[in-house]
Amino acid sequence: MNKNKKLASGKFNYQIANYKNFKKILIKIKPSKRFGGIGVFAVRKLKAGTIIGNLDLLGEDLFYAWKDFKKIDKKSQKIINDFCVSSDQGFYSPKDLNYLSIPWHMNHCCDGNVGFDSIGNFITIKNVKEGNELCYDYGLVFTNSNYKLKCICKSKNCRKIITGNDWKNEKFRRKNIKYIFPEQKNLIK
Numbered sequence: 001m002n003k004n005k006k007l008a009s010g011k012f013n014y015q016i017a018n019y020k021n022f023k024k025i026l027i028k029i030k031p032s033k034r035f036g037g038i039g040v041f042a043v044r045k046l047k048a049g050t051i052i053g054n055l056d057l058l059g060e061d062l063f064y065a066w067k068d069f070k071k072i073d074k075k076s077q078k079i080i081n082d083f084c085v086s087s088d089q090g091f092y093s094p095k096d097l098n099y100l101s102i103p104w105h106m107n108h109c110c111d112g113n114v115g116f117d118s119i120g121n122f123i124t125i126k127n128v129k130e131g132n133e134l135c136y137d138y139g140l141v142f143t144n145s146n147y148k149l150k151c152i153c154k155s156k157n158c159r160k161i162i163t164g165n166d167w168k169n170e171k172f173r174r175k176n177i178k179y180i181f182p183e184q185k186n187l188i189k
Contacts, residue, residue, distance in 0.1 A: 053122030115179025
């Protein structure tokens, strides 16, 4: 079938796609028994190094300064605090927080099974069984020195309190340097 062929339906035009281009579903959102609320789970067995969140598709396109945060309504500020990655200068946000992609819902774990590759994609850092929750250590990306999170992961290496300064710890960096977000690695250098 011609890949440029269009299907008209009311006022919308859809491009006819070939099923061979359909991407296998790797992750889904569902309730998290471990952390409460929701989490992201593997739909199938995933090998270490599998991209589960493509940076180009995450929609994290905008950066806002903290001075502008104060001008945003309180309900939106809560969502920003819950979901957006922050630095001392401000926070990263998708164009529209009403359309968060699935990886944005990953919970923190001090012994996570997800990290970042050299360009900033979310990748599995160990083999993951089907049905397991996918989590990452927020210390791999948060650089906001005011950020604090009481950790409930209960992993053997739990740090109890997660901060935006964890990446500055030499032991943390040695253990995680391969999976730290690229912009954060630049701060280390």
